[in-house]
Amino acid sequence: AALAAEVVQDRVAHLRPADRPVVRVGPLPPVLADPAMLRHLLDNMIGNAVKYVRPGTVARIDVTGDQPVGGWVRVEVADRGIGIPDRDKPDVFERFHRAHAEAGYTGTGLGLAICKRIVERHGGRIGVADNPGGGTRFDFTLPAPVPEKEEAAMTARDDDEAVAREALERALAERAAMENAALPGLSAPEPSAPRLPAPVPGRHPAAGAKSD
Numbered sequence: 001a002a003l004a005a006e007v008v009q010d011r012v013a014h015l016r017p018a019d020r021p022v023v024r025v026g027p028l029p030p031v032l033a034d035p036a037m038l039r040h041l042l043d044n045m046i047g048n049a050v051k052y053v054r055p056g057t058v059a060r061i062d063v064t065g066d067q068p069v070g071g072w073v074r075v076e077v078a079d080r081g082i083g084i085p086d087r088d089k090p091d092v093f094e095r096f097h098r099a100h101a102e103a104g105y106t107g108t109g110l111g112l113a114i115c116k117r118i119v120e121r122h123g124g125r126i127g128v129a130d131n132p133g134g135g136t137r138f139d140f141t142l143p144a145p146v147p148e149k150e151e152a153a154m155t156a157r158d159d160d161e162a163v164a165r166e167a168l169e170r171a172l173a174e175r176a177a178m179e180n181a182a183l184p185g186l187s188a189p190e191p192s193a194p195r196l197p198a199p200v201p202g203r204h205p206a207a208g209a210k211s212d
Contacts, residue, residue: 001028003035004063007042011050021050021059028065031073031142037118038142042077044111045138049079052136060135068144072124075142080135089128115140 004025012020023046031038042063049061059079066074084092093116115138119126124141131137 001025003039004028004042004046007039007046008063011043011046019058021053021061023059023061023063026062026064028063028075029067029073030145031075032145033122033142037121041115041118041140044115045077048111049077049081049136052079052081054082071144072141073144074139076137076139078131078135078137080131080133083130083134084128084136092128093126 008023008025012023015021046061046063050059053059059081061080062076062078064076064078066076093112116126119140119142122142124143126138126140129137129139
């Protein structure tokens, strides 16, 4: 929330009061993200909402967030601007794609592509839809911080697994060393020939023969 407020201040501080957009930043849960990347993401989103408005109108922007669900925070940036045509929505996050180039709005076509890359770098997703009542609504997800108790439990489990892994590797190394060690003065025994049964006294060497 503090970072979003800073981005808004940077975007509107230089504007005349009459030209300043109306930006409402609602309660935003904390997220686990790179601060520089997150600032760039919010700046692009809010900057687009400020820029793409009809001439003579003031931008109205709402930045809101949902409480974590399944370990993810969902953030939404909604505006009352000129909107994005349906034909352009599937490609709006592609590099150099500009939905309003013919309308005279300046830009490089890289802003939303960078936003998508930042969100996906954090494992999240980003989307776009029409804002009910006019305008555009962007939403993206970012990972929520791990609770301290859960983080401590994860750290302890990782430590236990590391100790067990080291002990197993040490035992395997010692076993391999014992199996491969050469014992001086000893050699493998030669294979012995099978022993034949001793002859029975009074019997002819031929099996079944009787003596007189």
